[in-house]
Amino acid sequence: MSDGLQAADVVVRYAAAAAPAVDGVDLAVPTGEVVALLGPSGCGKSSLLRAVAGLEPLSGGDVAWDGVSVADVPVHRRGFGLLFQDGQLFAHRDVAGNVAYGLAERRDRVARDARVAELLDLVGLPGTQRRDVGTLSGGERQRVALARALAPRPRLLLLDEPLSALDRALRERLALDLRDVLVATGTTALFVTHDQDEAFAVADRVAVMDAGRLLQVAAPGDLWARPASRRVAQFLGYEAFVDVPGAGDAVAPAVRALVDAARTAGLALLPTGGVLALAAGAFVVARDGHPGGARDVDGVVRVLRSRRGRTEVVVDVDGVGRVSALAPAGWTCTPGERVALRADAAAVAGLSG
Numbered sequence: 001m002s003d004g005l006q007a008a009d010v011v012v013r014y015a016a017a018a019a020p021a022v023d024g025v026d027l028a029v030p031t032g033e034v035v036a037l038l039g040p041s042g043c044g045k046s047s048l049l050r051a052v053a054g055l056e057p058l059s060g061g062d063v064a065w066d067g068v069s070v071a072d073v074p075v076h077r078r079g080f081g082l083l084f085q086d087g088q089l090f091a092h093r094d095v096a097g098n099v100a101y102g103l104a105e106r107r108d109r110v111a112r113d114a115r116v117a118e119l120l121d122l123v124g125l126p127g128t129q130r131r132d133v134g135t136l137s138g139g140e141r142q143r144v145a146l147a148r149a150l151a152p153r154p155r156l157l158l159l160d161e162p163l164s165a166l167d168r169a170l171r172e173r174l175a176l177d178l179r180d181v182l183v184a185t186g187t188t189a190l191f192v193t194h195d196q197d198e199a200f201a202v203a204d205r206v207a208v209m210d211a212g213r214l215l216q217v218a219a220p221g222d223l224w225a226r227p228a229s230r231r232v233a234q235f236l237g238y239e240a241f242v243d244v245p246g247a248g249d250a251v252a253p254a255v256r257a258l259v260d261a262a263r264t265a266g267l268a269l270l271p272t273g274g275v276l277a278l279a280a281g282a283f284v285v286a287r288d289g290h291p292g293g294a295r296d297v298d299g300v301v302r303v304l305r306s307r308r309g310r311t312e313v314v315v316d317v318d319g320v321g322r323v324s325a326l327a328p329a330g331w332t333c334t335p336g337e338r339v340a341l342r343a344d345a346a347a348v349a350g351l352s353g
């Protein structure tokens with residue numbers, strides 16, 4: 001018997017919709033694991049999460065916990081916690097009142113206060129018990145909502161875009177804090193997001209969804225290094241795709257440089273017929289951009305932009321297309337100029353075609 005959550009061949013179909021929103025998804029989340037459901041808007045992530053919660057009826061398949069179907073168990077009896085984009089705090093209760101809601105120890109005041117204090121410490125809001133929730137910032141509200149969701153020790157926590165209403169910097173910090181809290185409490189969780197960085201920061205494994213189907217489930221590092229298809233690679237942010245040439249093929253120098261760099265780095269999956277997927281940084285500006293190096297490739301600069309202290313250059317490279325190359329901070333040039341580039345296998349993945 002498998003432990004934790006098992007979704008088997010789950011189908012969710014809305015009346016009047018031509019195609020099912022979830023189309024035969026198999027997904028297991030063993031106890032203690034955090035899985036992110038990642039995919040573009042409208043791909044069916046929330047529908048799958050809601051079906052697991054019991055908020056959406058199954059049109060097919062089954063949802064089980066520890067091998068026992070919960071398909072006929074009502075939402076509040078599944079032992080699953082829920083956290084949404086807007087934490088939906090009770091405006092008429094203070095922070096402690098919100099967190100204590102749903103606690104089994106509710107009637108034992110000492111135990112209840114101790115548990116509320118423990119949860120508020122855990123989410124980084126110690127001593128805020130008496131705060132009116134209307135005075136909290138967006139990030140603080142979500143921390144309280146997380147404490148409240150964890151209070152009854154749910155056997156599975158379902159999170160639907162819990163950080164997406166927050167600004168970027170806060171989202172990045174809270175994603176890391178959220179992971180720490182889930183790991184510290186040993187919480188099994190399914191986390192819906194459309195943000196690749198967030199999924200990678202929070203989850204042990206990432207499940208990529210598209211058009212109602214699961215395309216790939218893998219640990220973040222494996223997913224990034226070995227996307228199963230061009231569609232997955234595109235969604236993760238790979239920008240360009242290059243066919244791996246045959247031994248005697250005449251190819252553009254840039255393609256040769258990429259293949260050589262990938263082979264030197266021991267990248268698997270380079271048979272003829274395979275594809276190289278290039279992320280930002282598959283080329284870096286070499287020797288301050290001055291051409292002439294034996295291993296250089298050149299590209300024409302289209303756009304120059306600064307991103308968090310790094311310079312990113314959008315370049316057109318013969319035989320490859322338009323890609324983002326990286327340059328040292330402060331490096332500059334004029335759009336239209338030719339610059340020298342070096343291939344970097346660290347931002348290249350091999351696909352089987």
Ligand SMILES: Nc1ncnc2c1ncn2[C@@H]1O[C@H](COP(=O)(O)OP(=O)(O)OP(=O)(O)O)[C@@H](O)[C@H]1O
Pocket residue numbers: 014015017021039040041042043044045046047048194
């Ligand atoms: N209650 C509903 N009735 C009819 N169609 C719905 C309903 N809820 C969702 N859909 C449709 O089902 C599909 C999947 O929606 P869902 O919200 O699950 O996607 P999602 O990946 O979570 O998207 P987002 O990231 O934008 O929230 C979409 O085409 C959506 O329009």
